[in-house]
Amino acid sequence: MALLTLEGISLSYSRESNRPALDNVSLTIQEGEFIAVVGPSGCGKSSTIALLAGLIEPSSGTVLLDGKPIHGPGPDRAVVFQDYSLFPWMTALDNIKFALKRAGAAGKKQALDYLKLVGVADAAHKYPGELSGGMKQRVAIARAFALGAPVYLMDEPFGAVDAKNRIYLQDLLLRLWQEGGGKKTVFLVTHDIDEAIYLADRIVIFTPGPGKVRRILEVPFDRPRKRNYLVHDKKYQELRNDILSLLQDDLIGELAKVEGGEGI
């Protein structure tokens, strides 16, 4: 049985709107999968995360976790956003301690171990406002994994960090996911095609809004993947080009509609 299922999901934020955010999206995700989602701005990627997190309900269709409908947030799903994933009134250490407590495990030592793991133990007593973007995201990822949730919903978690930190955080995420022994499932929204290929088992491509699943592509590379070799692989370049041309075709189609007076 699939771990996460979106079944015929449509979503309109307001009854007056004639342009839904999502239109009949169906998707099944198996336990242990690493899924990346790409698509143009406004195609409903964050809305899909919000549905899976239980922060909003669909206008029609069902969202299932382990076969049961999702009707709200729960400790079984950790969410990491591009920013503001941490409690700003708690130090880095207390943010992790809070997550451990929720997971039924407490302890300063364990919390410090998590901070060490992500390389920010020195900043344990700093508040999020005193940390750089990259450091904040390291703590946010540590906090998500300290929760011990089986599902990780990540909305452009590395979008605001510099290239060096991004590489570090991608590898850290892979390591934590793999340490789950096939039991951790990641649903990652990204604008970065290379990131999607490097990290994911499957890449879901959305159409421009109203979002539909345009295509699902398998990533044909064994793990562990080596960045430097991967980019020179012919299959890598083909996959990258496929994704780019799918996104470009959609964009050109949208522009043609606007030029034709249809409007978006």
Ligand SMILES: Nc1ncnc2c1ncn2[C@@H]1O[C@H](COP(=O)(O)OP(=O)(O)OP(=O)(O)O)[C@@H](O)[C@H]1O
């Ligand atoms: N809270 C909201 N109220 C009303 N409309 C919303 C709300 N959140 C999103 N939308 C609309 O729903 C559509 C999908 O937005 P969403 O943020 O899910 O897209 P996205 O693919 O994540 O975009 P981006 O890549 O730019 O972050 C957009 O048209 C957006 O304006």
